[in-house]
Amino acid sequence: MSIFDQIKNAAHNHPTVKNMAEKMGIDQEDAEKAIAALTEGHQAEGDTLDVAADKSGLDKGMLSQVMEHVGGEGSLTGFMQMLDKDHDGNPLNDIAGMASGLFGKK
Template sequence: MENEMSLLDGILKSIGGAPDDVANLAEKVGIDPAMAEKAIATLGQTHQMQGDTVELASAKTGLDTGVLGQIVEQIGGEGSLMEFANAIKNDPTSFSKLLDRDGDGDVIDDVTDMAKGLFGKK
């Protein structure tokens, strides 16, 4: 997990005006750092898809579009998501490991479980 976190932190540090790391970003939007990692990775993935990035990420994570919108704002907007999208394209396995907590090859169940835990519905 440390590797993925440092990858995301490295991208955040390179974006002017963004929080320096995932923990700071998570604190600013009021969510758990682990959930913030997943949200950033998912936003990076959905940025490459057709449709609204935040709405697609919300559907994948179960997180509110308002929270995801705050994350996009904190990292510098849609333009900054391109850096995350490129990182995912260049090293897709590190991001899939980040999202697939139980290692079953399916990230949706893990992200959904995290969102349930975040909202106390577990």
């Protein structure tokens, strides 16, 4: 399962994501996709918003608003550094637990 899918699954139906979507006036599913795409886009080559827009099909303006709502690009940096909890160089094996913890689903 990709990082995008794992983060999106962790965000699915989470009250914080629902609240953010309501405050921003966007669909909750779009908020879930935005969080997942921004997280994945942050670790990819290129501009985070460009990569996230390509991955999700969402508007860059909306993605920018979501990124600011969750604490800006700096919050994405901190999240990515925490992904590889066992320091084995592969955050994919750690992300499911991390994402669940981030969204309170442990």
